[in-house]
Amino acid sequence: MEFNQEQSKEFKECVKRSLPPHVNQAWLNSLQLLKITPSKVILGGIAHKIYRYEIKTNHESLLKKILDEFFPEKAPFSEKKFVYKIGGISNPKKFIQPEFELNEDHFKGIIEETLPKSVKPTKMSQKPIGCEYSLQLNTFIPGKRNLLASKACKAVVEMPGVAFNPFIIYGEPGSGKTHLLEGINHELQHYIPEKRTVQVAAEDFLNDFIVHLRTHKMKEFRDRYRKADAFLLDDLQALLPSSKCQTELLHTINALRKKKAQIVIACQVAPTQIEGLNSGLLGRLESGLTVDIGIPDDQTRIEILERKALERSIPLSNDLANFIVKNIKGSIGRMEGVLIRLGVHASLLNQELTIELAKYALKDWLKVTAQNKNPSQSGVTSGDETINKILQRVYVMFQITEEGLLSYKRDRKHSKARQAAVYLIKQLTPLSLNEIGQIVGRNHSTIHATLKKVAVRISSDDFFLKQMQTFLHEFEEKPNTTKIPDNNRSHSYLSS
Numbered sequence: 001m002e003f004n005q006e007q008s009k010e011f012k013e014c015v016k017r018s019l020p021p022h023v024n025q026a027w028l029n030s031l032q033l034l035k036i037t038p039s040k041v042i043l044g045g046i047a048h049k050i051y052r053y054e055i056k057t058n059h060e061s062l063l064k065k066i067l068d069e070f071f072p073e074k075a076p077f078s079e080k081k082f083v084y085k086i087g088g089i090s091n092p093k094k095f096i097q098p099e100f101e102l103n104e105d106h107f108k109g110i111i112e113e114t115l116p117k118s119v120k121p122t123k124m125s126q127k128p129i130g131c132e133y134s135l136q137l138n139t140f141i142p143g144k145r146n147l148l149a150s151k152a153c154k155a156v157v158e159m160p161g162v163a164f165n166p167f168i169i170y171g172e173p174g175s176g177k178t179h180l181l182e183g184i185n186h187e188l189q190h191y192i193p194e195k196r197t198v199q200v201a202a203e204d205f206l207n208d209f210i211v212h213l214r215t216h217k218m219k220e221f222r223d224r225y226r227k228a229d230a231f232l233l234d235d236l237q238a239l240l241p242s243s244k245c246q247t248e249l250l251h252t253i254n255a256l257r258k259k260k261a262q263i264v265i266a267c268q269v270a271p272t273q274i275e276g277l278n279s280g281l282l283g284r285l286e287s288g289l290t291v292d293i294g295i296p297d298d299q300t301r302i303e304i305l306e307r308k309a310l311e312r313s314i315p316l317s318n319d320l321a322n323f324i325v326k327n328i329k330g331s332i333g334r335m336e337g338v339l340i341r342l343g344v345h346a347s348l349l350n351q352e353l354t355i356e357l358a359k360y361a362l363k364d365w366l367k368v369t370a371q372n373k374n375p376s377q378s379g380v381t382s383g384d385e386t387i388n389k390i391l392q393r394v395y396v397m398f399q400i401t402e403e404g405l406l407s408y409k410r411d412r413k414h415s416k417a418r419q420a421a422v423y424l425i426k427q428l429t430p431l432s433l434n435e436i437g438q439i440v441g442r443n444h445s446t447i448h449a450t451l452k453k454v455a456v457r458i459s460s461d462d463f464f465l466k467q468m469q470t471f472l473h474e475f476e477e478k479p480n481t482t483k484i485p486d487n488n489r490s491h492s493y494l495s496s
Helices: 005-018 049-070 104-112 129-135 147-158 177-191 202-214 218-226 243-258 279-286 298-311 318-327 332-347 355-361 363-373 384-398 402-406 412-428 433-440 444-460 462-473
Strands: 032-036 040-046 081-086 167-170 197-201 230-234 262-267 289-292
Touching: 005 032, 005 049, 040 049, 049 081, 147 167, 147 177, 147 289, 167 177, 177 197, 177 230, 177 262, 197 202, 197 218, 202 218, 202 230, 202 243, 218 243, 230 243, 243 262, 243 279, 298 318, 298 332, 318 332, 318 355, 332 355, 355 363, 384 402, 384 412, 384 462, 402 412, 412 433, 412 444, 412 462, 433 444, 444 462
Parallel strands: 040 081, 167 262, 167 289, 197 230, 230 262
Antiparallel strands: 032 040
């Protein structure tokens, strides 16, 4: 006995009504009742093998019960074998959750297309829903810190090559730079389909440059990029190892500006803070608009978390979203990792997502956050006031934030601030290297290496030396710990 779409839809509606409200129902979206034989029940439209495992483990008994009611003449269904077919619908990708998209053909296509090509516009309806959603600028959730970047992107789309050129977006990994870059690319393709856009990662640009340089096909390389109407480059720092490639990028930007083509570049720090950047290239980048995307504030992170949970059909309450944002710091990428972990508990274990469950499922991340916030919990029982004073002074002295100190930014300002904080805490407290590492988010070996760098900087940077001396003089009541080591002596303060 085979079933049409109406019969299958009726069956799905009954299953949906029978499921508890907290249960993840993403697996049900594309489910189809295909056929019943004397010995088998065949279901199709399973988006992925993860869902097949979930249905077989958690929901097969419910399906049998409903089928007993629907088709009593073919009961009992408990004696029949249930067969679950992956796919079996016209557009299976439409229902696949992004974190479970493991289609081999999809990855094969990515591997084969290692070199960037111009992107031809396609109709929105032909794109998988997850891809289409993430590419649009209007799905980027702006907050107080990234509102300027968001509005500037929309201005670039409305007036390409006129508003801001080049347009530079910088910020820490996971802050949304690539989302904005892809959003601009998507909008330009959609609203100006006759324009040719090229979006490329800097690493691919570098590899492409090397290949064409070695094969003496630089004209082909230059035509690929310089004939574009919009050129979007992600992760500028990847070009630092090659001065020749940086020079080529400079000439490419000059050629594009001459024809009023839009240039958008994303990087982790402002171009002025990138050590090793070609001076000519730096000057050209400075001639446009540079915007710091910033780290989203807590309210924005909550909105992002709830939006991404909705995309993945994960039943995330507002209270749980608030708990996650309050207790787990980090990039949007980390938030996505949190959602995937919670989604697995909701999907595979069929558990209701509560704060108690989140405390268990995310205990490793919660522990790290707690240690960073409260060093005393990891064995530091004294000196909290001194540590706080040191950190607050470092923030003011180097004009950085707490997030900047804990980040992995390597520009001169943040590197010096981190070195100063580590050195001062080591000089003014009895903490071990491990305990200092927990304060600044680094491990024992990194702190050890940082102190060695401080010794070198103190001996070569007079201004840094004076900064440290000024600070240490504020603690004259501790004469045994405030002495700057003689540059000619061995640096005993490096030992823990």
